[in-house]
Amino acid sequence: MKSTRKPFSKDILHIDNIEAVCNDIITKLRTDVSKKLQRRGAVIGISGGIDSSVCMALSALAFGPKKVTAIMLPEQDSSDDSKMLAKKLATKFGVTETLIEDITKALDGFGCYKRRDEAIARVITNFNPEVDKAKIEIKQDVASNLPPAFSITVIKPDGEVISKLLPVKEYLQIVASTNFKQRSRMSMLYYHAERLHYAVIGTPNKHEVEQGFFVKYGDGGADVMPIGHLYKTQVYQIAKYIGIPQEIIDRTPTTDTYTAEQTQEDFFYQMPFESMDLIWYGWENDYPADEVGKVMGRTTKDIENIYRNFERKRKTTAYLRMRPIF
Amino acid sequence: MNTVTEKKDIIRKYIIESTFDDVEKIKDDTLIFEEGILDSMGLLFLIEFLNEEFKINTSDEELVAENFQSINSILTFIESKM
Numbered sequence: 001m002k003s004t005r006k007p008f009s010k011d012i013l014h015i016d017n018i019e020a021v022c023n024d025i026i027t028k029l030r031t032d033v034s035k036k037l038q039r040r041g042a043v044i045g046i047s048g049g050i051d052s053s054v055c056m057a058l059s060a061l062a063f064g065p066k067k068v069t070a071i072m073l074p075e076q077d078s079s080d081d082s083k084m085l086a087k088k089l090a091t092k093f094g095v096t097e098t099l100i101e102d103i104t105k106a107l108d109g110f111g112c113y114k115r116r117d118e119a120i121a122r123v124i125t126n127f128n129p130e131v132d133k134a135k136i137e138i139k140q141d142v143a144s145n146l147p148p149a150f151s152i153t154v155i156k157p158d159g160e161v162i163s164k165l166l167p168v169k170e171y172l173q174i175v176a177s178t179n180f181k182q183r184s185r186m187s188m189l190y191y192h193a194e195r196l197h198y199a200v201i202g203t204p205n206k207h208e209v210e211q212g213f214f215v216k217y218g219d220g221g222a223d224v225m226p227i228g229h230l231y232k233t234q235v236y237q238i239a240k241y242i243g244i245p246q247e248i249i250d251r252t253p254t255t256d257t258y259t260a261e262q263t264q265e266d267f268f269y270q271m272p273f274e275s276m277d278l279i280w281y282g283w284e285n286d287y288p289a290d291e292v293g294k295v296m297g298r299t300t301k302d303i304e305n306i307y308r309n310f311e312r313k314r315k316t317t318a319y320l321r322m323r324p325i326f
Numbered sequence: 327m328n329t330v331t332e333k334k335d336i337i338r339k340y341i342i343e344s345t346f347d348d349v350e351k352i353k354d355d356t357l358i359f360e361e362g363i364l365d366s367m368g369l370l371f372l373i374e375f376l377n378e379e380f381k382i383n384t385s386d387e388e389l390v391a392e393n394f395q396s397i398n399s400i401l402t403f404i405e406s407k408m
Contacts, residue, residue, distance in 0.1 A: 149366065149373070
């Protein structure tokens with residue numbers, strides 16, 4: 001039988017009827033929150049990033065702005081821009097119930113910063129957390145056929161950059177420490193959700209869910225995830241359609257987790273969103289590597305290695321998506 | 327000083343003990359990452375093991391398939407560093 005599948009192209013993920021897709025998400029949000037979860041509104045953490053902005057706007061359109069509580073959850077390492085953009089977004093969509101909950105003291109109580117900095121200092125012995133900036137990143141090419149490993153990069157006040165491959169114990173301690181951030185935010189969101197009898201809206205997109213770029217019981221802890229099925233470029237398409245402020249759309253996606261500036265590409269994805277979306281779609285829908293390679297300007301071998309990288313990420317992070325086993 | 331065969335056996339024993347895989351499955355030239363025997367965390371723990379067992383430090387630049395893809399590659403890598 002002749003295949004009716006669309007040939008692979010750079011437009012393959014473009015949403016043709018954007019209005020219908022938005023309406024479907026809005027209708028589903030209403031049904032999920034009011035009928036399935038039996039909650040009367042939505043609590044959402046907003047960071048000034050594209051995903052949380054789109055989720056907040058969709059929630060305001062679904063429930064009405066008065067039934068949405070938007071919460072900024074900064075801590076000492078958060079960028080000041082985040083707060084300003086989050087405020088602008090809430091104003092634009094008429095969400096008046098906006099709160100700022102600074103979680104720095106809670107994180108201090110957990111020893112988040114101390115535990116993280118101790119691990120960094122074991123690898124970079126002259127690390128001074130008072131003045132140096134630090135981040136973790138993957139330096140290998142996404143098309144490498146070895147699994148990725150993280151390096152720690154420290155930036156001194158004079159601009160000197162020191163980078164080392166992270167030994168496993170230090171890598172795990174740094175990640176476990178910084179995960180206090182997402183888990184503390186989740187606790188605060190549920191405090192407000194329970195106080196108001198609202199549901200918590202989760203903001204991960206399809207890549208974050210499927211590649212495991214979220215913290216279990218942290219930003220992965222939510223009642224509904226309205227954009228969990230959407231590719232990042234589709235989230236941008238929706239953002240433009242519903243009128244997310246241009247500064248938010250133009251901003252490079254960051255993790256806002258480490259003291260040094262860090263894009264999500266450096267930290268985890270290893271390639272730009274536009275390419276990742278398309279190659280992921282190709283992999284997920286069994287498009288042959290040579291067909292995808294021709295469109296993306298990459299060799300068949302590169303695409304095969306990237307497919308393997310995706311497969312590895314989904315397999316390695318399956319634990320994050322699992323419910324407790326009993 | 328361990329012989330080449332002893333070193334290979336030490337590496338194989340480590341992989342088997344950490345993955346519970348069948349001893350028959352892991353030959354000297356088995357592609358341990360491509361075949362999914364070890365994942366990304368497995369690579370990090372392997373680097374730690376090589377450091378503890380053979381006093382081998384691995385840098386960012388050395389993290390390439392040629393040095394880690396099989397027991398043979400790992401052996402060549404550690405021999406070059408000893």
